[in-house]
Amino acid sequence: MNLILVTFIILLAFTSYYFGRKKALVIQSSQRLTALPKFYGYYLAAWCAAPALIIFALWSVFEPSIVKTFILQDYTDQNLTKNELQLIYTKVKALAAGTYTGNITNFLDESANKYIQLKGIANSAKVAIILAILIFSLSFAYRSVQKNDRMREPVEIFLKWVLFVASLGAVLVTIGIVFSLLFEAIRFFQAVKIFDFIFGTHWYPAKTFVRDGQPDPELMKDAFGAVPLFAGTFFIAFIAMCVAIPIGLLSGIYLSEYAGRGVRKYAKPIIEILAGIPTVVYGFFAALTVGPFVKEIGNAMGLEVSAESALAAGAVMGVMIIPFISSLSDDVMTAVPQNLRDGSYAMGATKSETVKKVIFPAALPGIVGSILLAVSRAIGETMIVVMASGLAANLTMNPLESTSTITAQIVVILIGDQQFGDPKTQSAFALGISLFIVTLFLNVIALSVVKKYREKYE
């Protein structure tokens, strides 16, 4: 139904384009055109499609909730909670669609009939309104075409609006992220105190079986302490940075200050391949090769090492992050003005002294920015941890044991079928929002630092 309507509108818009252009050619025989003939076509097509499609979209967004209010009006005198009302509405919808399998009460049957009726009314009303709008806007537009009004400006203003709306897309995505996370997280924090979540030291969401439709508050209190996850996340990120910072920074310095043109031309893109390899591939590598390797070495030294150690996951993650640091720090050091170098050489400093005492301090803000971006990347990294570093949330600072992270827990909780409304599912969104806040914070700082740095030297 909806598809037919949209197709109809779009086809009509195409037709009106050709119609408008033709009309312009007719006008041309008697008077001077105000714009190229195709603008007459665009004008008609835009007036045809835009209002109808906007109304259609608004209607589709609001129709379900209006129908729902009408249906649930009959139940207001029964003193039902929000959840029960929702359940009734789901039943009514299922009954109307013919997929309901429970027992049917008279009341429910009545509601279902009313639902079908309302839907029918809504559908015909929608078609009628949209047809009316099409007729109205097309006749309006056609009159302007006939009068040979200015055609190019309105079309261009319309196009500009389309461009503007597209640029809101990115904002919409951000709003979508924040709201979808907040919506579920707030419901989670109604069941679990935010204090217990942030400061609790025991994470074991599988423990929260639901009894009599209500989760046991005592168990809930003890199951959702996120401290082990926060600790694990930062711990693994720390290990990754221990690998990535020295190698990345030294490679960056070498590439920008020492390497000849040939080396730089080939070595830089080859190192950047490391960042282009999908993370799931690193995860496989960490789980199958690095994990057992670390375990073997540990056992040879008489240490007890878990096969899924934080060390293996962190080290592999570090390798993945090397190019982020090396390329960015190479870029910022190359951007340091040559006269700083020349000044240092003129004082008799060697190249390494120049790097350490002049270029590095000058480039420090940019380098810090690149490291912060890399940290945010490490914190948000998922697949390596899921595959290589265990899923049990241990609160440990031993790199040879297995730990879990925020991202890994989100995957563990949400893999397979999810039930919305279950505190366990909601906890994933609470974890998601903490992840979002932390990475956002790091990104904002990093980006502003890098931006300030750029302004300084460009």
Next chain:
Amino acid sequence: MNSFKKNLLKKRYNAERRFQWYGKIAIGLALSFLAVFLFQIFSKGYSAFQKTWIVTEVHYDKELLLIDAESPSKDDLENADYYDVAYKAMTSLDPGLPEEEDRQLIQMVSYKYEAEVKDLLLKNPDYLGKIVPIKLTASDDVDQVHKGNYPRDIPEENRRVNDYQLQIYDMLNERGDILSEFNISFFTSPDSREAELAGIASSFMGTVFSILVCLAFSFPVAVLAAIYLEEFAPKNKFTDFIEVNINNLAAVPSIVFGLLGLGVLLAVFNLPRSTPLVGGITLSLMTLPTIIIAARASLKAVPPSIREAALAMGASNMQTTMHHTVPLSMPGTLSGTIIGLAQALGETAPLILIGMVAFVNTIPGTPVDPAASLPVQIYIWSESAERGFVEKVSACIMVLLAFLILMNLAAQIVRHKFEKKWS
């Protein structure tokens, strides 16, 4: 120069040399990581492109097939009972084996061997009543033994292939009845629980559909947004806000987009779970900022003289942009788009959250059929315990990397071939 100064100079020069070596070592380490990594994947994965067959003889006995008709039709052949014929074909390898031990022989071929026996007859109806040689897919344990990936010297109780099966295998191998051929079915068959039958066709199609959906959603919006921000947006707080937004979005962890897909696309809009449609839309939200940033950079690179010339000829701002600036910026935009898509191609976590991790043993035909994608397939297989899946994972990684290399090459070619050099 006194000796103190000489010593100091020597020290400083040594420090200089050391520092250079640190840099060289760091680059060497980074490159060797890459080399070790690729070597591991290739050395483990190349054998998955070979498939092991066991050759035996099958007697299409009409009585065992329960075919009564004198000249059976296609339907008769279709409905015949192949169990006994297939069973005999395998047990004839060692006629001396007591009946209660026959599972050991049957287990040496894939569980679909009956279907393979059937397919051969359906393809060649004139084999009916004859004894003909047939190739059967070896089970993944035998396959691994043949490829030398399976240790033979560990105690029998720890092995999935017992001594008797090894003995039969050696006999067949000596006779030349174990064949190794290029593994076409790895590319043409969907996922399976059995390593010897599993292929990447379903996940490959899932990836292709997701990427197309992603392209269809992200490319138009991103290009329009970039045009607005670069050519028309007034310099004000709101434009700055949009810009900051885009830059931050580019650094949001991918799993958060998965949560968005789950919480909005599945829960609110009720789109079908586990499908490339939802996966593609989720990925498109992720690639949106990447493409916007690339498109803006390439719009910025178009020299102002082009715009000025167009404006001087009487073109409006919109005409200047649409007829001149945008077409000239397209090579850069397109190569940025391909790179963004290549990133999306490797994403796993968001797809897992929207359910594309389900076991799918059919090849999806449309974007609304359930499917996996190549990276998710890597994840699924790597969680499997069977030894045969290790090489499958490595082979799947090789296919994925090949895909990525192709896309990056395409981006390079678009950039270098079509981009105009100003200056």
